[in-house]
Amino acid sequence: MKKAILSTALFFLMYSKSEACAWYDPDYEYFNLFTQSIIKDKSYLPFLHTLSNRFYGHEHYEIPDENIESWQKYFGNTLNYKETKFLVEKAPMEELNSFKKGSSGNSLLQKLGSYEKYKEGIDYLIEAKYLEPFMRINYIESPDSWYYSGDENAKNATQLDYDKTVAALTSLYNAAKNPEIKLRYGYQLVRFNHYTRNYASSTDAFREFVEPLKIKSAPYFMALDQLAGAQRGLKMSSEANYNFFQVFMNSKSRKESAFVSMRLSDSASFDNLLKKAQTPQEKNMAYFLLGYEDFNNPVPMMEKMYDIDPNSEILKVLAARSINDLERSYLPIYFAADNKDNSNSTVTKDQSPQTEKNTVSTELSFWQKIKNFFSNLFSSDKKEVPTKASDQNDSDLLKNPNRIPFYTENTNLWTDERSENYLDGFEKITAKIKEKSSDEFWQIADAYLSFLKKDYKKSTETLNQIKTTNPEYITEINRMKMLNDIVSQPKITAEYEEHLMNTYPELFGAMTSSEFTPDYYGDDRNATQDFIRDILANRYFIQGEEGKSFLMSNKLSDLQYNPNSKLVKSVEDFYKKPNKSSLEQKIIAKNIDDVGNIQAFFNVIYGDREMRLANFEKAKSLYDKAKGFSGIPRFDYDWQEGEKPIVKKINYGDAYNGFQNISSLIFGHNNWESFNSPETQSMKPENFEGFDFIKNTMNKSELAGALIELKKIGMGSGTKASQANQLIGNLLYNTSILGYYRHVFVMDIDNENSPKFHFYNTDEPTFKYYYKNFTWNSFIEPDNFDLSIDYYQKALKQSHDEEQKARILFQMASAEQGKFYQYAEKQSLDLKYDDPDYSKKQEEHAQKINAMQYQKYKTYFAELKKNYGHTQSSKSLQGSCSYYDYFMKRN
Template identity: 65%
Template structure:
């Protein structure tokens, strides 16, 4: 299952602007360490930064409705907010009618006392509840529409008798004595005319029934919202925008709808708002909307707002949004290593020089190391201690996170952290809100100025619980991220003071059927704990402690998916380390998991690498030490290409598990090529295999390596049997290469289905930050096809059998094809698709590749065609290999 996931995972991590999926949330692709919602005016929460929804926070926050609060005050605060909301929005009309008759047993209404006390209010609520189901505009479907309208049979305002409804509301308006209730009837009149598309009547109703009352309470702005809607219906765009703007400013709960209703699609719309703006609040709000709508560079708008009012609450909203935008570039949950260097060669060079370079040991350092050795200490250049970079070098390392990483898929992404810090530093000097000091400290943290960040945080005096929580977390982040080198002493401090961040489990996630099918779990919001693990993984990586870096983000079992010899040796050294700190024991070493006997796991892995390099003697030594290898887990079963399902294994003891049950056909040759078909249909044994009785029908890796050593002894001769032995060894090396049917045998896999190990284009470790998502990266040491060719050449020299020579040459040609694929992967076509000469350049590239292929990588096909075309072997190959048949028939 893991192999199927990997390709999808790679596609996902290529871009942070991936299209929406049921399991993907763009707000979960970075570490959100700055809590945007600490702004004090919660009515602006919807306008904080999010890419998941149009507005922020619906899943977390509920903004109090000022209309409910107004009703609550009207009833003398005898009801709670929740009770008032039930009364106004949810209570059935019949309950109010019973209360009016004096027979209601409703507990909420009983708190109001008698009906007579609030008679006008109760009568209004009865009328409002009668009207409410109809209070929506009638939907007029376009003649060209082909969408199903789910509400085509729902109620709307046109279903009421217009004349009777207006007459009733007017009569009730005139009869009401309380101005607040009178205002609410005026609102109903404005709304009713708007929803029946009597726009002019709606405007007149507002002027006649609402404005004269001169009350700017919640019902007024509800009415103004309807008034602006009627203006929009009459194409009075500028006036409508201005009135929606007033609703936006003065209403807490209707800011979202007012913003949506404003049509601010061009600079003229904003200019009109600015011309009408008289107060500082109006001007500030206009700048805010401009900054919100065009967020590519928020600094100019913040400068203008600062000049008007440095204490503006909406200025904090823009600042919070700006920080959140920066976080997405400074704190991604995954650094796409391959994307951060334009070429793999550049990436490799940077890794070797900037990250893992060990400076030449100085004279005094040599003396220090000498005396450290005498007294039992470790040299500072000891691999377990990391490399010998100074603390200053480590702090200045360009790959030390946090770091700004431009999103190449989003051309608008910019690093405006420095400019933002300049203005926040100015604002904090004039504003009386500690928010700005917190903001200033956080920006210093992103820019790695930990001393300034900590100093600013220490100066903050506040009792605001949200501020205090943010300050506490930021102090911890500064302490951990500012540490130049992660030493054993610092690990002890981490374990003592911050253990909960490293042992706490992620919240339980409920899988759906889709997640189960594709092998991923639904995403959860990245946590501070995960960020700290990334920080430590990055620090260990830069220090040269790659084993600890790997285990901070991965489990040892992940090494199976991309076996890496150098990393495996470092992991084994850490595994065998006797003096682990408590942090290393309880946090890092916990991820040495699920590989059975760990020592055997490493030895089998080493044996596999030795086999791929043709060192059969060394491989045998490792396999002897790894004979207790428990095998790769087979719980998933075997993938069936015909059904697309995993088939459970009835008897795992008879299936290849990474060590046991290797068929002698591994020494054979391809009859046909189909990786998903049974081996006995695809592979044929060489007819002379019985001459080598030590080749068993079913072998484990130890037996296989022992057999190869015996074959190698025979192969040292100069006779026909030596030729056959060399041919068998060549077959095994080819069959276990990326092109072979047994390509999985020496790369820690259970079958030959496609996966990251079988690619030709990613053969160098792509990591330059740390080893996060190790199993989702594609790389493995490349096959050396010349090894197989070398044994085939010896076989060719020693045999006199022409049919056998033809078979050997075809095998050599197949290995040579592997060399071409490697060459092709390193010389991919690279031109901008916008280039007007793109097609011409592609044709030229293909021409050059074909020329190289024919001149350098068809050596053995040419010889086979020239000298062995008439052999039965050659004719048989033409019937089973279409490419060879094409080559033979080509002039």
């Protein structure tokens, strides 16, 4: 994992398009390839599937208000919808009064002509605008209330004179000649009584002023909504709920509020609605609401709705929701190799958490990602992966179990419920509806389900048969045809890459025209082009083209976080590949652009691995080719909210950059163990003379050259040979996971905490699908402490100085401690937290590990204590190392 992103990546992970505290948006956790909003009746958009908000689509769609449309009709369509909306909702009352007096210069009102033409309507709007600031119910605080109750100075209906207001509205009602205007005054009477908590009077007003008009236009359902509110105040839950239901059915813009009111009115609201439903339309709507409310498997409700009306628009709403729900399991934006769950693990002093291994691949839910964020970075499970080979035939490639997309069982975000794969049942009901309904929506849905089931031939055949002029349908059809083409391809060849670039220039042009690095400031990251990128990365992966797969999802510099030599070689081979296709050049190769001298970057990775294996000659030959290395690519990010970050490459100056500026203290020993202290405080040089080829500051090539010279000297005998081998042992120990210079040969820039520096990170991550989120799995092969011990052993045999031998044995004991840590991390304890003997078993396990430490991993401490405890070096070490002091005093 990138150290640089421990401060920034967690922010990136949590950032979403949502504002304020809503920093997580689950609607960006999958590839949303089926456009739910292609349903024709846009008044049902709020009831499409979303987990980000209570209702869907507010940020994209405005549902027309039938009240505004009613006013537009009243004014003879002289004004358009936007102008009418402004007049009704925004125009100041003073402007209307001026218009009434014939003195208004308002261009919008002048479009209406004279006041006399729309006298009753203008007079009503003047009265309505006078009332509107007061039209809210008065808040009555409960004695037990502890929360903020809102603006105490806000106006409410009780601030108006009740008798005068009712009298005025009644008089205006009686005077109005136009039935629509009369109905609106009736609505105001019902609403005013409701908001003053005169609930009985509100119901009386509805019966007296609204019902006799027998007009069921927009104002009627506005009044019915207020009546239902008053009935709820009278505890007439069943009546209120039924009336809210009527508003829901017949109003376009009040469906959301009516739905919420139904839930508030009656805990068993939707079941009771079904019992009260009188017409087929009402039963159909009740089934819809039941299916919407309990959405685990919508198929049973869809069957009932199909029996009533296969052409029902609300049936399409449930279908669109169902497809979206299935997409979340079939099209996650990230397929994780393993779903790690440490909920039942134990942690002892000498033991890391043991991961629970699952054989089924799953996509991590949000909370699981947060829970496992760092464990994903610092640990991994080894899995067997089907063999990848470039010579697999088409049949083998198509049958590969890791070929995405496929169904993954997810855990519900807010509960422990698991997602249900109802695709087969949903496909059957969709096929039935398709035969009865004339709407092409069902053919599109059927084709999409075939796509999810990987029957791309059937999906394409269905799409080719659709005849439609609906632009939203056409867009969806064209996208699906493209998806079928790409996802069905058994193998991505050079010829097919050219086909992609030529056939879909808009899509692949978008991939080439902008940087691939994710925009953490709100841009959609689950676009169609990102899905295609994942598909291609997956196909290259199972074809055995790891380098291309890696570069589809990562920058070349990301190799530093997991410098796997095999993968690095595959990336290098692609870099050197001649005659690249246009897709390889414009999309894949453009991610090889951020490391400076590219070949030097590769050679540093290779050279570092050889140094860790003590192959100094081979390492030098590689480092000699890397002298143009410009530093491990790290970046500083500076941003302001709502803006893209300013990214600057770090300038190392005279500091260690991954290749240069290595201190000769790398051959020294610890003065005290502190990774955070300056090297001159933590490290002390060996007091050896005659090794002038070790420079005070070196690059890696010079360092490897010094080691080669030391190795030659160490093959001799006597004091100098002993010292040479001791220096080599020091370097190997100091660059191990326990050493101050642990970062030097692992493509890191400093020794600060990193997933590379943890003993439990012992298994190389197994990528099963692609290399997406590669940097979440930072890994370095475990140290071979025997290498340093072997050189110390040579030095010990060659030395005739007891003080030097004491120092060498202490260094050997330190390396041996590293071997113990590696052993301890592999000792598992299958113990549940609810085990009645939990504490006892945990303690017994810890004692067992501790006993093994003293039996097998304290041999050099024991020899130091037995044979050299009297030396000045031993006594000095007791003063600086409390652990050694404890061992010396232990019986």
